[in-house]
Amino acid sequence: MREDICSIPISEVFEPKDGCPICRMTRILEGHLVDYITGAAMMEPDVRIETNEEGFCPNHYRQMLTRKNRLSVALTLETHLKTMQEAVEFHGKAPTKVQLAWLNKAASSCFVCRKMLWAKERMMKTIFILWQKEPDFRKLYSEQPGFCLEHTEELLRLGQKELHRKLYPQFAAATEEVFRRTLDVVQADVSGYCKMYDYRNAGGDWKNTKNAIERALNLLIGDNGFPLDDSMKG
Ligand SMILES: [Zn+2]
Ligand SMILES: [Zn+2]
Incomplete structure:
Protein backbone atom coordinates (compact mmCIF):
# COMPACT_ATOMS: atom_id res chain seq x y z
CA MET A 1 0.00 0.00 0.00
CA ARG A 2 1.28 3.47 -0.87
CA GLU A 3 2.77 5.39 2.07
CA ASP A 4 1.56 8.83 0.94
CA ILE A 5 -2.07 7.88 1.58
CA CYS A 6 -1.32 7.80 5.27
CA SER A 7 0.53 11.07 5.53
CA ILE A 8 -0.69 14.63 5.05
CA PRO A 9 1.29 17.86 5.23
CA ILE A 10 1.21 19.37 8.71
CA SER A 11 0.41 22.74 7.12
CA GLU A 12 -2.86 21.29 5.79
CA VAL A 13 -3.74 20.38 9.36
CA PHE A 14 -2.73 23.53 11.24
CA GLU A 15 -2.92 26.39 8.71
CA PRO A 16 -6.71 26.59 8.26
CA LYS A 17 -7.21 27.56 11.95
CA ASP A 18 -10.80 26.41 11.88
CA GLY A 19 -11.86 24.12 14.72
CA CYS A 20 -9.74 21.35 16.24
CA PRO A 21 -6.74 20.57 13.97
CA ILE A 22 -6.43 16.99 15.19
CA CYS A 23 -10.08 16.37 14.27
CA ARG A 24 -9.25 17.78 10.83
CA MET A 25 -6.21 15.53 10.52
CA THR A 26 -8.26 12.45 11.45
CA ARG A 27 -11.01 13.42 8.99
CA ILE A 28 -8.53 13.93 6.11
CA LEU A 29 -6.75 10.63 6.82
CA GLU A 30 -10.08 8.83 6.94
CA GLY A 31 -11.17 10.42 3.64
CA HIS A 32 -7.92 9.39 1.94
CA LEU A 33 -8.23 5.81 3.19
CA VAL A 34 -11.87 5.39 2.19
CA ASP A 35 -11.10 6.87 -1.26
CA TYR A 36 -8.15 4.52 -1.55
CA ILE A 37 -9.99 1.39 -0.55
CA THR A 38 -12.77 2.10 -3.05
CA GLY A 39 -10.29 3.13 -5.76
CA ALA A 40 -6.60 2.41 -6.25
CA ALA A 41 -6.55 -0.45 -3.73
CA MET A 42 -8.39 -2.63 -6.27
CA MET A 43 -5.07 -2.88 -8.09
CA GLU A 44 -3.11 -3.95 -5.03
CA PRO A 45 -3.44 -7.66 -4.20
CA ASP A 46 -1.66 -7.29 -0.85
CA VAL A 47 -4.42 -4.96 0.35
CA ARG A 48 -7.07 -7.47 -0.72
CA ILE A 49 -5.31 -10.17 1.30
CA GLU A 50 -5.64 -7.94 4.38
CA THR A 51 -9.28 -6.99 3.77
CA ASN A 52 -10.17 -10.63 3.11
CA GLU A 53 -9.27 -11.30 6.72
CA GLU A 54 -10.54 -8.29 8.59
CA GLY A 55 -13.24 -6.43 6.64
CA PHE A 56 -14.47 -3.06 7.88
CA CYS A 57 -16.46 -1.51 10.74
CA PRO A 58 -20.11 -0.39 10.20
CA ASN A 59 -19.09 3.28 9.96
CA HIS A 60 -16.53 2.61 7.21
CA TYR A 61 -18.78 0.25 5.25
CA ARG A 62 -21.29 3.12 5.18
CA GLN A 63 -18.64 5.60 4.04
CA MET A 64 -17.45 3.20 1.33
CA LEU A 65 -20.95 3.07 -0.11
CA THR A 66 -21.07 6.87 -0.39
CA ARG A 67 -18.09 6.80 -2.78
CA LYS A 68 -20.21 5.76 -5.77
CA ASN A 69 -17.93 2.94 -6.76
CA ARG A 70 -20.16 0.00 -5.98
CA LEU A 71 -18.09 -2.41 -8.07
CA SER A 72 -15.03 -1.86 -5.86
CA VAL A 73 -17.13 -2.58 -2.75
CA ALA A 74 -18.54 -5.70 -4.40
CA LEU A 75 -15.07 -6.95 -5.39
CA THR A 76 -13.78 -6.42 -1.85
CA LEU A 77 -16.81 -8.19 -0.40
CA GLU A 78 -16.65 -11.05 -2.88
CA THR A 79 -13.27 -12.32 -1.70
CA HIS A 80 -13.89 -11.38 1.95
CA LEU A 81 -17.06 -13.51 1.96
CA LYS A 82 -15.30 -16.31 0.08
CA THR A 83 -12.52 -16.37 2.67
CA MET A 84 -15.23 -16.41 5.34
CA GLN A 85 -16.94 -19.42 3.75
CA GLU A 86 -13.70 -21.37 4.08
CA ALA A 87 -12.97 -20.11 7.58
CA VAL A 88 -16.29 -21.31 9.03
CA GLU A 89 -16.18 -24.85 7.66
CA PHE A 90 -16.23 -26.88 10.86
CA HIS A 91 -16.91 -30.32 9.28
CA GLY A 92 -19.22 -31.31 12.13
CA LYS A 93 -16.55 -30.66 14.77
CA ALA A 94 -16.12 -27.85 17.29
CA PRO A 95 -14.43 -24.79 15.74
CA THR A 96 -10.69 -24.71 16.32
CA LYS A 97 -8.95 -21.89 18.19
CA VAL A 98 -7.66 -20.61 14.86
CA GLN A 99 -11.17 -20.54 13.40
CA LEU A 100 -12.56 -18.75 16.44
CA ALA A 101 -9.69 -16.26 16.29
CA TRP A 102 -10.40 -15.70 12.58
CA LEU A 103 -14.05 -14.97 13.33
CA ASN A 104 -13.14 -12.67 16.18
CA LYS A 105 -10.84 -10.66 13.90
CA ALA A 106 -13.38 -10.52 11.07
CA ALA A 107 -16.14 -9.39 13.42
CA SER A 108 -14.18 -6.78 15.34
CA SER A 109 -11.45 -5.24 13.18
CA CYS A 110 -11.50 -2.75 10.34
CA PHE A 111 -8.85 -2.10 7.70
CA VAL A 112 -9.56 1.67 7.63
CA CYS A 113 -9.61 2.07 11.44
CA ARG A 114 -6.38 0.13 11.79
CA LYS A 115 -4.56 2.14 9.11
CA MET A 116 -5.95 5.40 10.52
CA LEU A 117 -4.62 4.56 13.96
CA TRP A 118 -1.21 3.73 12.53
CA ALA A 119 -1.09 6.91 10.41
CA LYS A 120 -2.32 9.08 13.25
CA GLU A 121 0.34 7.77 15.61
CA ARG A 122 3.03 8.67 13.10
CA MET A 123 1.59 12.13 12.49
CA MET A 124 1.29 12.82 16.21
CA LYS A 125 4.99 12.00 16.57
CA THR A 126 5.74 14.50 13.78
CA ILE A 127 3.72 17.15 15.62
CA PHE A 128 5.79 16.66 18.77
CA ILE A 129 9.07 16.72 16.85
CA LEU A 130 8.05 19.97 15.12
CA TRP A 131 6.86 21.55 18.35
CA GLN A 132 10.17 20.66 19.98
CA LYS A 133 12.34 21.96 17.13
CA GLU A 134 10.53 24.68 15.22
CA PRO A 135 9.62 28.00 16.85
CA ASP A 136 7.36 28.80 13.86
CA PHE A 137 5.37 25.64 14.46
CA ARG A 138 5.12 26.40 18.16
CA LYS A 139 3.59 29.73 17.24
CA LEU A 140 1.18 28.10 14.78
CA TYR A 141 0.20 25.55 17.43
CA SER A 142 -0.61 28.31 19.92
CA GLU A 143 -2.67 30.18 17.31
CA GLN A 144 -5.20 27.35 16.94
CA PRO A 145 -8.76 28.38 17.75
ZN1 LIG B 1 -10.39 17.12 17.98
ZN1 LIG C 1 -13.47 1.44 10.66
Whole structure:
Protein backbone atom coordinates (compact mmCIF):
# COMPACT_ATOMS: atom_id res chain seq x y z
CA MET A 1 0.00 0.00 0.00
CA ARG A 2 1.28 3.47 -0.87
CA GLU A 3 2.77 5.39 2.07
CA ASP A 4 1.56 8.83 0.94
CA ILE A 5 -2.07 7.88 1.58
CA CYS A 6 -1.32 7.80 5.27
CA SER A 7 0.53 11.07 5.53
CA ILE A 8 -0.69 14.63 5.05
CA PRO A 9 1.29 17.86 5.23
CA ILE A 10 1.21 19.37 8.71
CA SER A 11 0.41 22.74 7.12
CA GLU A 12 -2.86 21.29 5.79
CA VAL A 13 -3.74 20.38 9.36
CA PHE A 14 -2.73 23.53 11.24
CA GLU A 15 -2.92 26.39 8.71
CA PRO A 16 -6.71 26.59 8.26
CA LYS A 17 -7.21 27.56 11.95
CA ASP A 18 -10.80 26.41 11.88
CA GLY A 19 -11.86 24.12 14.72
CA CYS A 20 -9.74 21.35 16.24
CA PRO A 21 -6.74 20.57 13.97
CA ILE A 22 -6.43 16.99 15.19
CA CYS A 23 -10.08 16.37 14.27
CA ARG A 24 -9.25 17.78 10.83
CA MET A 25 -6.21 15.53 10.52
CA THR A 26 -8.26 12.45 11.45
CA ARG A 27 -11.01 13.42 8.99
CA ILE A 28 -8.53 13.93 6.11
CA LEU A 29 -6.75 10.63 6.82
CA GLU A 30 -10.08 8.83 6.94
CA GLY A 31 -11.17 10.42 3.64
CA HIS A 32 -7.92 9.39 1.94
CA LEU A 33 -8.23 5.81 3.19
CA VAL A 34 -11.87 5.39 2.19
CA ASP A 35 -11.10 6.87 -1.26
CA TYR A 36 -8.15 4.52 -1.55
CA ILE A 37 -9.99 1.39 -0.55
CA THR A 38 -12.77 2.10 -3.05
CA GLY A 39 -10.29 3.13 -5.76
CA ALA A 40 -6.60 2.41 -6.25
CA ALA A 41 -6.55 -0.45 -3.73
CA MET A 42 -8.39 -2.63 -6.27
CA MET A 43 -5.07 -2.88 -8.09
CA GLU A 44 -3.11 -3.95 -5.03
CA PRO A 45 -3.44 -7.66 -4.20
CA ASP A 46 -1.66 -7.29 -0.85
CA VAL A 47 -4.42 -4.96 0.35
CA ARG A 48 -7.07 -7.47 -0.72
CA ILE A 49 -5.31 -10.17 1.30
CA GLU A 50 -5.64 -7.94 4.38
CA THR A 51 -9.28 -6.99 3.77
CA ASN A 52 -10.17 -10.63 3.11
CA GLU A 53 -9.27 -11.30 6.72
CA GLU A 54 -10.54 -8.29 8.59
CA GLY A 55 -13.24 -6.43 6.64
CA PHE A 56 -14.47 -3.06 7.88
CA CYS A 57 -16.46 -1.51 10.74
CA PRO A 58 -20.11 -0.39 10.20
CA ASN A 59 -19.09 3.28 9.96
CA HIS A 60 -16.53 2.61 7.21
CA TYR A 61 -18.78 0.25 5.25
CA ARG A 62 -21.29 3.12 5.18
CA GLN A 63 -18.64 5.60 4.04
CA MET A 64 -17.45 3.20 1.33
CA LEU A 65 -20.95 3.07 -0.11
CA THR A 66 -21.07 6.87 -0.39
CA ARG A 67 -18.09 6.80 -2.78
CA LYS A 68 -20.21 5.76 -5.77
CA ASN A 69 -17.93 2.94 -6.76
CA ARG A 70 -20.16 0.00 -5.98
CA LEU A 71 -18.09 -2.41 -8.07
CA SER A 72 -15.03 -1.86 -5.86
CA VAL A 73 -17.13 -2.58 -2.75
CA ALA A 74 -18.54 -5.70 -4.40
CA LEU A 75 -15.07 -6.95 -5.39
CA THR A 76 -13.78 -6.42 -1.85
CA LEU A 77 -16.81 -8.19 -0.40
CA GLU A 78 -16.65 -11.05 -2.88
CA THR A 79 -13.27 -12.32 -1.70
CA HIS A 80 -13.89 -11.38 1.95
CA LEU A 81 -17.06 -13.51 1.96
CA LYS A 82 -15.30 -16.31 0.08
CA THR A 83 -12.52 -16.37 2.67
CA MET A 84 -15.23 -16.41 5.34
CA GLN A 85 -16.94 -19.42 3.75
CA GLU A 86 -13.70 -21.37 4.08
CA ALA A 87 -12.97 -20.11 7.58
CA VAL A 88 -16.29 -21.31 9.03
CA GLU A 89 -16.18 -24.85 7.66
CA PHE A 90 -16.23 -26.88 10.86
CA HIS A 91 -16.91 -30.32 9.28
CA GLY A 92 -19.22 -31.31 12.13
CA LYS A 93 -16.55 -30.66 14.77
CA ALA A 94 -16.12 -27.85 17.29
CA PRO A 95 -14.43 -24.79 15.74
CA THR A 96 -10.69 -24.71 16.32
CA LYS A 97 -8.95 -21.89 18.19
CA VAL A 98 -7.66 -20.61 14.86
CA GLN A 99 -11.17 -20.54 13.40
CA LEU A 100 -12.56 -18.75 16.44
CA ALA A 101 -9.69 -16.26 16.29
CA TRP A 102 -10.40 -15.70 12.58
CA LEU A 103 -14.05 -14.97 13.33
CA ASN A 104 -13.14 -12.67 16.18
CA LYS A 105 -10.84 -10.66 13.90
CA ALA A 106 -13.38 -10.52 11.07
CA ALA A 107 -16.14 -9.39 13.42
CA SER A 108 -14.18 -6.78 15.34
CA SER A 109 -11.45 -5.24 13.18
CA CYS A 110 -11.50 -2.75 10.34
CA PHE A 111 -8.85 -2.10 7.70
CA VAL A 112 -9.56 1.67 7.63
CA CYS A 113 -9.61 2.07 11.44
CA ARG A 114 -6.38 0.13 11.79
CA LYS A 115 -4.56 2.14 9.11
CA MET A 116 -5.95 5.40 10.52
CA LEU A 117 -4.62 4.56 13.96
CA TRP A 118 -1.21 3.73 12.53
CA ALA A 119 -1.09 6.91 10.41
CA LYS A 120 -2.32 9.08 13.25
CA GLU A 121 0.34 7.77 15.61
CA ARG A 122 3.03 8.67 13.10
CA MET A 123 1.59 12.13 12.49
CA MET A 124 1.29 12.82 16.21
CA LYS A 125 4.99 12.00 16.57
CA THR A 126 5.74 14.50 13.78
CA ILE A 127 3.72 17.15 15.62
CA PHE A 128 5.79 16.66 18.77
CA ILE A 129 9.07 16.72 16.85
CA LEU A 130 8.05 19.97 15.12
CA TRP A 131 6.86 21.55 18.35
CA GLN A 132 10.17 20.66 19.98
CA LYS A 133 12.34 21.96 17.13
CA GLU A 134 10.53 24.68 15.22
CA PRO A 135 9.62 28.00 16.85
CA ASP A 136 7.36 28.80 13.86
CA PHE A 137 5.37 25.64 14.46
CA ARG A 138 5.12 26.40 18.16
CA LYS A 139 3.59 29.73 17.24
CA LEU A 140 1.18 28.10 14.78
CA TYR A 141 0.20 25.55 17.43
CA SER A 142 -0.61 28.31 19.92
CA GLU A 143 -2.67 30.18 17.31
CA GLN A 144 -5.20 27.35 16.94
CA PRO A 145 -8.76 28.38 17.75
CA GLY A 146 -9.39 25.32 19.93
CA PHE A 147 -8.82 21.63 20.62
CA CYS A 148 -11.73 19.31 21.34
CA LEU A 149 -11.75 17.46 24.66
CA GLU A 150 -10.62 14.13 23.18
CA HIS A 151 -7.61 15.63 21.43
CA THR A 152 -6.64 17.87 24.35
CA GLU A 153 -6.40 14.70 26.43
CA GLU A 154 -4.49 12.88 23.71
CA LEU A 155 -2.01 15.72 23.12
CA LEU A 156 -1.29 16.04 26.84
CA ARG A 157 -0.96 12.27 27.36
CA LEU A 158 1.27 11.63 24.33
CA GLY A 159 3.22 14.85 24.88
CA GLN A 160 4.32 13.60 28.27
CA LYS A 161 5.81 10.54 26.58
CA GLU A 162 7.24 12.18 23.45
CA LEU A 163 8.58 15.52 24.66
CA HIS A 164 11.63 16.28 26.71
CA ARG A 165 10.73 16.43 30.41
CA LYS A 166 11.83 20.06 30.67
CA LEU A 167 9.74 21.15 27.69
CA TYR A 168 6.56 19.37 28.69
CA PRO A 169 5.23 22.04 31.13
CA GLN A 170 5.55 24.65 28.37
CA PHE A 171 3.73 22.37 25.93
CA ALA A 172 1.02 21.69 28.51
CA ALA A 173 0.57 25.43 29.07
CA ALA A 174 0.27 26.07 25.31
CA THR A 175 -2.23 23.22 24.97
CA GLU A 176 -4.26 24.44 27.94
CA GLU A 177 -4.36 27.94 26.47
CA VAL A 178 -5.77 26.66 23.15
CA PHE A 179 -8.26 24.37 24.90
CA ARG A 180 -9.48 27.16 27.16
CA ARG A 181 -9.85 29.50 24.19
CA THR A 182 -12.99 27.55 23.27
CA LEU A 183 -13.85 26.14 26.71
CA ASP A 184 -14.11 29.55 28.40
CA VAL A 185 -16.22 31.00 25.59
CA VAL A 186 -18.69 28.12 25.41
CA GLN A 187 -18.96 27.91 29.21
CA ALA A 188 -19.89 31.60 29.36
CA ASP A 189 -22.31 31.24 26.43
CA VAL A 190 -24.03 28.15 27.89
CA SER A 191 -24.36 30.09 31.13
CA GLY A 192 -25.82 33.04 29.20
CA TYR A 193 -28.19 30.65 27.43
CA CYS A 194 -29.47 29.31 30.77
CA LYS A 195 -30.03 32.86 32.03
CA MET A 196 -32.28 33.63 29.05
CA TYR A 197 -34.84 31.25 30.58
CA ASP A 198 -35.12 33.52 33.61
CA TYR A 199 -38.40 35.45 33.40
CA ARG A 200 -36.49 38.65 34.14
CA ASN A 201 -34.70 38.28 30.80
CA ALA A 202 -37.88 37.70 28.79
CA GLY A 203 -37.63 39.45 25.43
CA GLY A 204 -33.91 40.12 25.99
CA ASP A 205 -31.11 39.75 23.47
CA TRP A 206 -29.83 36.16 22.98
CA LYS A 207 -26.57 37.60 21.64
CA ASN A 208 -24.16 34.79 20.89
CA THR A 209 -25.95 32.15 22.96
CA LYS A 210 -28.44 30.63 20.51
CA ASN A 211 -26.14 27.84 19.42
CA ALA A 212 -24.22 27.61 22.70
CA ILE A 213 -25.36 24.02 23.28
CA GLU A 214 -24.11 22.86 19.88
CA ARG A 215 -20.79 24.67 20.31
CA ALA A 216 -20.34 23.14 23.77
CA LEU A 217 -21.10 19.67 22.38
CA ASN A 218 -18.64 20.20 19.54
CA LEU A 219 -15.96 20.86 22.14
CA LEU A 220 -16.95 17.73 24.07
CA ILE A 221 -17.42 15.28 21.21
CA GLY A 222 -15.12 16.76 18.56
CA ASP A 223 -15.62 16.35 14.87
CA ASN A 224 -18.75 14.23 15.10
CA GLY A 225 -20.39 17.35 16.42
CA PHE A 226 -23.30 19.47 15.40
CA PRO A 227 -23.74 21.88 12.53
CA LEU A 228 -24.07 25.47 13.67
CA ASP A 229 -27.07 27.47 12.67
CA ASP A 230 -27.47 30.98 14.01
CA SER A 231 -31.23 30.71 13.86
CA MET A 232 -31.18 28.09 16.63
CA LYS A 233 -32.98 29.31 19.63
CA GLY A 234 -33.87 27.87 23.01
ZN1 LIG B 1 -10.39 17.12 17.98
ZN1 LIG C 1 -13.47 1.44 10.66
